[in-house]
Amino acid sequence: MFSFFRRKPKEPAPAPQEPIAPAPEPAPEPIAEPVAEPIASPLPVHDPVPDALIPSQAADDVASETEEVVLVPAETPPEVKKSWMSRLKAGLSKTSTNLTTLFVGAKIDDELYEELESALLMADAGVEATEQLLNSLKRRVKEQKLTEAAQVKSALRSLMIELLTPLQKPLVLGREQPLVMMIAGVNGAGKTTTIGKLANHLQAHRQSVLLAAGDTFRAAAREQLVAWGERNNVTVISQESGDPAAVAFDAVNSAKARKTNVVMVDTAGRLPTQLHLMDELKKIQRVIGKAMPLAPHEILLVIDGNTGQNALAQVKAFDDALGLTGLVITKLDGTAKGGVLAAIAKIRPVPVYFIGIGEKIEDLQPFNAEEFVDALLS
Numbered sequence: 020m021f022s023f024f025r026r027k028p029k030e031p032a033p034a035p036q037e038p039i040a041p042a043p044e045p046a047p048e049p050i051a052e053p054v055a056e057p058i059a060s061p062l063p064v065h066d067p068v069p070d071a072l073i074p075s076q077a078a079d080d081v082a083s084e085t086e087e088v089v090l091v092p093a094e095t096p097p098e099v100k101k102s103w104m105s106r107l108k109a110g111l112s113k114t115s116t117n118l119t120t121l122f123v124g125a126k127i128d129d130e131l132y133e134e135l136e137s138a139l140l141m142a143d144a145g146v147e148a149t150e151q152l153l154n155s156l157k158r159r160v161k162e163q164k165l166t167e168a169a170q171v172k173s174a175l176r177s178l179m180i181e182l183l184t185p186l187q188k189p190l191v192l193g194r195e196q197p198l199v200m201m202i203a204g205v206n207g208a209g210k211t212t213t214i215g216k217l218a219n220h221l222q223a224h225r226q227s228v229l230l231a232a233g234d235t236f237r238a239a240a241r242e243q244l245v246a247w248g249e250r251n252n253v254t255v256i257s258q259e260s261g262d263p264a265a266v267a268f269d270a271v272n273s274a275k276a277r278k279t280n281v282v283m284v285d286t287a288g289r290l291p292t293q294l295h296l297m298d299e300l301k302k303i304q305r306v307i308g309k310a311m312p313l314a315p316h317e318i319l320l321v322i323d324g325n326t327g328q329n330a331l332a333q334v335k336a337f338d339d340a341l342g343l344t345g346l347v348i349t350k351l352d353g354t355a356k357g358g359v360l361a362a363i364a365k366i367r368p369v370p371v372y373f374i375g376i377g378e379k380i381e382d383l384q385p386f387n388a389e390e391f392v393d394a395l396l397s
């Protein structure tokens with residue numbers, strides 16, 4: 020579960036007025052379709068509770084617009100934590116089995132290092148991160164005069180934590196009103212599920228939420244988000260077909276008018292190789308910036324943890340196109356190898372805000388480097 024750590028209150032955010040800086044303008048933009056201006060008339064709003072986004076809470080129970088909060092792991096009850104860790108371990112068991120067995124009764128010699136190299140490469144850590152880990156490990160073994168395999172394993176643990184810790188970063192809320200988050204990723208990565216889980220956690224912690232069903236291609240995706248909104252009393256802005264940028268634009272304006280804390284903009288799944296669809300994402304980003312200068316404030320890429328090395332290619336491509344601010348790695352309860360986080364840390368260290376280990380609300384957790392490495396090495 021999450022909880023919010025309250026930071027000192029900030030000065031009230033300036034009322035939305037003239038842009039204080041140009042809206043973020045991503046790289047060149049040969050847009051296949053002519054860019055339609057954001058629509059003037061409001062889009063259909065699936066608003067279960069027009070006057071109160073969180074009817075279960077009193078109006079003054081909703082976080083103030085300017086209060087800055089950090090989404091951090093809460094004190095999870097030990098039994099929940101245990102079950103969560105054991106599922107993460109089970110999901111990563113392919114890699115952990117390979118990594119741990121090689122230390123059993125091993126001598127510290129070239130053969131051990133070679134086996135470790137193969138295990139890391141097979142775990143999708145990539146050549147660069149594997150090389151860095153091996154070189155650092157050999158150095159540490161020498162410097163600290165380590166003689167036991169268990170000591171080497173423990174040194175590897177420290178080095179992996181060092182490598183992955185820069186990816187560990189909390190999502191800071193409340194610094195903008197609304198905080199606009201755009202969520203992108205390839206088809207089926209878990210974007211909509213992640214939005215649903217996140218929205219639920221945000222609500223539970225006094226943040227009002229508005230969703231934009233920016234997947235205007237797939238009716239089922241839109242319905243999935245609308246149904247989720249109805250179940251949880253969250254307003255969803257959607258449109259049957261047409262321009263996802265217009266949906267996002269309308270959602271941000273609506274959130275500004277309602278003083279909503281967080282807007283999450285879902286987008287249709289796409290491959291980085293589908294250049295016209297990548298251009299469409301840039302357009303959504305740009306149009307959001309027209310509704311609110313400097314928005315979107317968070318651009319998250321959702322990655323299926325079972326994707327392997329291709330995950331790094333996805334991070335690079337989406338980062339180049341949009342300037343990612345964070346990652347969510349889902350489905351680590353499946354057959355994920357997990358090593359790709361090392362590759363991401365080495366090559367394109369975009370923070371990993373959350374990891375998903377199942378389909379339930381509590382199965383989305385903030386990324387913790389130490390826990391992750393422990394799941395990989397035990």
Ligand SMILES: Nc1nc2c(ncn2[C@@H]2O[C@H](COP(=O)(O)OP(=O)(O)OP(=O)(O)O)[C@@H](O)[C@H]2O)c(=O)[nH]1
Pocket residue numbers: 204205206207208209210211212213234237240287288289321349350351352353375376377378382
């Ligand atoms: N096991 C497991 N399944 C997950 C997780 N996250 C999402 N899923 C499942 O993955 C499938 C796809 O999730 P969606 O949220 O629809 O993915 P999406 O990225 O929005 O899909 P598109 O809109 O088609 O691009 C669904 O069956 C989810 O229940 C996770 O952490 N673990």
